[in-house]
Amino acid sequence: MIISVASGKGGTGKTTVATNLAFSIGADVRIMDCDVEEPNAHLFLKPEIEEKSIVFTPVPEIDEEKCTFCKKCAEICRFRAIAVMDQIVLTFPELCHSCGGCVAVCPEDAISEIGRELGIMEKGRVNGIDFAHGKLRIGEAMSPPLIRKVRSSVESDKGQLGEKNVGKINIIDAPPGTSCPVIAAMKGTDFVLMVTEPTPFGLHDLKLAVEAVKLLGIPAGLVINRADIGDDTVKEYARKEKLPVLMEIPFDRKIAEVYSKGELIVEKMPEWKDKFRDLYRQINEIGSVKSASHKEK
Amino acid sequence: MKEIVVISGKGGTGKTSLTAAFASLAKKNILCDADVDAADLHLLMAPKINQRSDFTGGGIAVIDNEKCSECGLCREMCRFDAIKENFYVDEIECEGCGVCVDFCPEQAIDFPVKTCGKWFISDTRFGPMVHAALGIAEENSGKLVTLVRHEAKKLAEEKNADMIITDGPPGTGCPVIASIGGATALLIVSEPTVSGLHDMKRVAQLAEHFKIPSMVCVNKSDLNPEMSANIEKFANDNNMIFTGRIPFDPLFTKAMVQGKTIFEYDEKSDTCKIVEKMWTSIIASSSINNNN
Numbered sequence: 403m404i405i406s407v408a409s410g411k412g413g414t415g416k417t418t419v420a421t422n423l424a425f426s427i428g429a430d431v432r433i434m435d436c437d438v439e440e441p442n443a444h445l446f447l448k449p450e451i452e453e454k455s456i457v458f459t460p461v462p463e464i465d466e467e468k469c470t471f472c473k474k475c476a477e478i479c480r481f482r483a484i485a486v487m488d489q490i491v492l493t494f495p496e497l498c499h500s501c502g503g504c505v506a507v508c509p510e511d512a513i514s515e516i517g518r519e520l521g522i523m524e525k526g527r528v529n530g531i532d533f534a535h536g537k538l539r540i541g542e543a544m545s546p547p548l549i550r551k552v553r554s555s556v557e558s559d560k561g562q563l564g565e566k567n568v569g570k571i572n573i574i575d576a577p578p579g580t581s582c583p584v585i586a587a588m589k590g591t592d593f594v595l596m597v598t599e600p601t602p603f604g605l606h607d608l609k610l611a612v613e614a615v616k617l618l619g620i621p622a623g624l625v626i627n628r629a630d631i632g633d634d635t636v637k638e639y640a641r642k643e644k645l646p647v648l649m650e651i652p653f654d655r656k657i658a659e660v661y662s663k664g665e666l667i668v669e670k671m672p673e674w675k676d677k678f679r680d681l682y683r684q685i686n687e688i689g690s691v692k693s694a695s696h697k698e699k
Numbered sequence: 700m701k702e703i704v705v706i707s708g709k710g711g712t713g714k715t716s717l718t719a720a721f722a723s724l725a726k727k728n729i730l731c732d733a734d735v736d737a738a739d740l741h742l743l744m745a746p747k748i749n750q751r752s753d754f755t756g757g758g759i760a761v762i763d764n765e766k767c768s769e770c771g772l773c774r775e776m777c778r779f780d781a782i783k784e785n786f787y788v789d790e791i792e793c794e795g796c797g798v799c800v801d802f803c804p805e806q807a808i809d810f811p812v813k814t815c816g817k818w819f820i821s822d823t824r825f826g827p828m829v830h831a832a833l834g835i836a837e838e839n840s841g842k843l844v845t846l847v848r849h850e851a852k853k854l855a856e857e858k859n860a861d862m863i864i865t866d867g868p869p870g871t872g873c874p875v876i877a878s879i880g881g882a883t884a885l886l887i888v889s890e891p892t893v894s895g896l897h898d899m900k901r902v903a904q905l906a907e908h909f910k911i912p913s914m915v916c917v918n919k920s921d922l923n924p925e926m927s928a929n930i931e932k933f934a935n936d937n938n939m940i941f942t943g944r945i946p947f948d949p950l951f952t953k954a955m956v957q958g959k960t961i962f963e964y965d966e967k968s969d970t971c972k973i974v975e976k977m978w979t980s981i982i983a984s985s986s987i988n989n990n991n
Contacts, residue, residue, distance in 0.1 A: 410737050412710010412869040417894065439870035440708050440901060442894040480757055480797045501796030502778055540901060541908045543841060543873035578710040578869050579736040581833055581840045585791060602955050603715065607737040613835045617791070631952045655922070658947075662923035664893030 404557065404572040405685060406436075406591040408615075410607030412578035415597045415627035415651065418661060420575040421446040422668045423595075424531050426678035430570050432556055435535035436549045436587040437577040438521060445664045449526035449533035457536065457551045458517025459544070461495040462504050468512035475504035475513060496543065520548045523555065532556070545577070546586040553587075571682075580610045588615065593689045594622040595648070595681075600632035605639060612643060621688055625681070628653040646688065649681045700855045701987060702848075702863040704733070704882040708898030710869035712890045713918040716951045716961065717974070718866040719743040722825040723960040724978045727861045730828035731851035733878040734868040735816065735843045738830055743958055746821030746828050754818050754831065754846065756839035757795035758810035760788045766807035773799035773808065791836055816843050820854065827854055841877035844868070848878070862982070871905050879906065884986040885913040886942070891926035899930060903937060912986035913939050916977060920944035940984050943977045945970060 407420040417435075421443050424433045435443040462475070462484065473486045483498040484491065495518045505513045521538040536552040538545050557572065576587035588594055594615045598608040608624075615622045624640050629650035640647050651657065660670045668675040705714045705721075718740060722730050732740040760781065762773070767786050774782040777799055781792035800808045815838070818831035829851040833840050851863050867878040867885075879885055885906050889899040899915065906913040915934040920927040927944055934941040946969075954964035962971055981987060 411739070412707075412737075413890075414711060437870075439872045439875070440710075440894075440898040442709070442897060445893045445897055478798070478801055480795060499794055499796055500778065501794060501798050502776070503796055503798040503801065506776060506798065506802065538872055540871060540904045541876070543876050545870075545872040579840075579874075580835050581736040581874075582836070582838045583870075583872065585836050589791070599711075601952055602742045602958070603739040606739055606742055610737060610835060617836050631949065633956050658919075658922050662890075662892040662895075662926055 403593070403686070403689060404574065404591040405593045405595055406574040406576050406588045407595045407597060408576040408584060408588055408611055409578055409597045410580060410611035411598065411604050414599045414604060415625070417442045417446065417575055418627070418667065419595065419597050419625050420573050422666055422674065422678050423682060424573050425529065425666055426668050426675050427571055427682050429530055431530070431573065432532040432534070432570055433573045433575065434552055434556060435575045436552055437575055438536035438538045438545050438548045438552065439577060439583070441535045441537055443575050444533070444535055446666055447528050447531065447533060449528035449531070451524045451526040453525040455523050457520045457523050457548055459500045459520050459547050460502070460515035461498040461500065461518045462493050462513045463516045464491045464493060465512045465514065466491065468510045470510055472509065474507045474509065478503040478507045500547070520544065523548070523552055525555070545583045549583060549586040580614045584614065585618070588620065589618055591620060593685050594620050595625060595685065596622055597625045597627055598636055599628045600626055600634070600636040602635070604632070605636050608636065609639065612645065623648040623685060623688060625649045625651065627651045646684075648684045649677065700852055700863060701861070701883045702852070702865055703884050703886055703981065703987065704865040704867045704879050705886045705888060706867035706875060706879065706902055707869055707888045708871065708902035709890065709895050712888045712895060713951065714888050715739045715743070715866050716955060717888055717918070718864055719960045720962060720974050721864055721978050723962045724975060725862065725864060728826055729851050729855040729858065729860045729863045730823065730826060731848060731863055731865040732828070732830040733844045733847055733865050733874070735831045735833045735847065735874065736840050736868065738832060740828070740866045741830055743955065743960060744823040744825065744828055745958060746819065746823050746830065748819045748821045750820040752818050753814045754816035754843050755812050756815040756837065756842065757813070758797060759790060759793050759795055759813045760797070760799050761809045761811060762786050762788055763807045763809060766805050768805050768807075770804060773803055776802055795838070815839055818843065818847055818850065820850065826860070827858060829854060841873040844874050844877035871901050875902070875905065876909070879909060879911055882911055884984070885911055886981060887913055887915045889915060889917050889930050890919050891917055891923040891930060893926070896926060896930055896933070900933065903939065914942050914981060914984060914986055915939050916942045917944045919947040921946045940986055942980055943973060945973055945977070
């Protein structure tokens with residue numbers, strides 16, 4: 403089972419929910435922090451990092467001895483990552499989307515691929531939880547390929563659970579927003595846990611996130627954080643959308659302070675552990691009902 | 700034209716609420732919402748839209764099944780696994796590279812340009828505003844951010860405005876890079892949490908990478924005064940002007956629920972006084988004024 407934790411709006415509590423949920427379930431849990439622009443889960447889980455690797459994406463390298471300056475590579479590239487002028491070929495690796503079109507089109511076999519560094523990936527463990535995250539290189543614009551790399555390193559067969567993963571609970575901490583990085587983090591997951599706050603900003607961005615989840619056709623549920631601030635419009639919306647509210651976390655100065663120090667709520671306020679376990683039980687229930695009805699179809 | 704861009708790294712630190720508060724203090728400014736994939740500034744600004752335009756991104760592959768001979772070359776060449784069973788293109792996966800289009804031996808793949816968002820020029824009670832809405836699950840957020848900022852700049856020159864105030868997106872990737880390039884200065888809104896500090900450091904490195912002067916403030920500062928002090932120290936140690944601490948105040952949420960800025964909600968509050976002082980120091984700062 404793969405649960406992605408998403409929100410639309412930033413700062414609603416995705417990481418809080420993802421880390422506390424992982425810690426409460428305990429055994430056979432794997433957490434993947436896919437907010438590679440600003441990964442935070444490690445600050446709360448403090449895993450021991452056992453493996454670190456640099457993640458690259460392929461970009462073209464031109465062999466000028468072979469190149470006849472025919473411009474076919476520049477013509478095929480929709481991202482303007484190659485320019486050919488008279489006897490000069492310029493590549494702009496930061497614009498390259500690694501589609502391989504230039505390599506395939508070059509009649510002289512003059513283009514090979516080298517790596518542009520996207521960032522790093524780290525894996526480790528803490529309290530029986532497997533941990534992985536990506537960190538986008540500062541100045542790097544493209545996060546989706548790094549997100550996919552973090553996911554594929556632990557999931558097998560592109561989001562499908564392989565043999566060795568059966569029984570593992572995978573939790574993905576997704577980035578904020580509704581565009582390509584979020585889709586890369588949510589796509590192919592079994593359940594999206596949406597975390598929002600009951601404010602006009604929270605509601606507006608939740609609606610966008612719900613639309614994205616619908617597009618992907620994944621069952622979803624809602625956690626309302628700081629549930630007693632703001633207004634009731636989030637709950638009204640959830641009711642209308644038949645989006646089950648699985649948990650409410652009140653605004654509590656103590657929770658805010660625990661969070662600010664990088665501590666887990668379930669460790670400092672153990673009464674929350676059962677609530678997070680219950681959250682998992684509900685997700686599991688909805689997930690299995692949906693997958694059963696899916697099979698019947 | 701001067702432009703200050705409000706960013707944070709971490710989401711939810713108060714970028715939009717502060718941008719709106721500054722908007723109600725500044726005179727003759729242009730507002731710009733560069734958080735195109737979860738835009739919220741309009742919720743406080745209630746813009747009256749004067750001009751509405753489509754944003755077209757790149758093309759997207761569409762296979763004509765009548766012409767398709769199912770040779771499978773497109774599927775072999777596509778690095779994004781966008782070509783599914785029955786030679787149907789998954790729009791979400793399609794990167795818009797057009798490799799399949801160029802290599803299809805039957806010329807069975809069309810590449811129509813896709814409308815992937817809208818952008819607007821509006822009037823608000825605090826002056827003109829340029830904003831946008833990227834379509835759900837779309838790519839090209841960076842391009843739309845660049846477009847919105849470019850239009851804001853054009854408008855600012857036309858109206859002879861003093862400054863553009865831009866509400867930026869969270870993170871450090873594509874839309875953030877597009878939001879800060881060429882800005883006069885950045886205001887990084889942080890919060891006193893381990894994640895707030897961690898993310899502020901990364902976005903400060905990004906500003907450094909692109910050589911853009913940045914200033915720092917802490918919101919919700921009293922939730923962890925020690926961490927607030929760490930953030931202030933980090934700013935000072937890294938030649939970023941520290942513009943002050945804003946305490947945790949439910950005023951922000953109360954004002955938001957009513958669609959108001961904090962000044963419209965309660966201008967006599969202590970928090971408003973702090974924010975007003977902060978804005979005065981920002982517009983007088985060397986970061987804003989030495990860069991022309």
